[in-house]
């Protein structure tokens with residue numbers, strides 16, 4: 001793949017990701033009343049457990065699947081913990097969140113929309 005094709009593919013992904021990020025932001029902001037400081041896109045008040053998806057709606061589960069989220073990235077350079085969309089875990093939790101993918105996010109996970117931090 002040459003640079004022009006690669007750049008086009010990136011911007012195409014970005015154009016798809018921005019509306020999804022907005023939707024995810026609405027979902028995440030609606031969960032900001034979580035008393036323990038976690039913001040995992042779920043409705044429960046317990047600390048985030050990366051394996052507990054019980055608080056997610058079917059639509060949120062479908063979004064995770066459609067964005068090809070996996071808990072362990074096959075490519076170390078594309079792990080969630082170094083993605084610009086990753087929100088690190090709240091104190092006392094090992095599980096972060098994402099502005100795009102709803103629900104708990106493993107720091108070592110990844111998805112189709114990985115975007116490297118620029119700083």
Ligand code: SF4
Nearest residue numbers: 080083086098111114
């Ligand atoms: S790689 Fe995907 S799931 Fe992980 S933080 Fe980035 S956008 Fe979210």
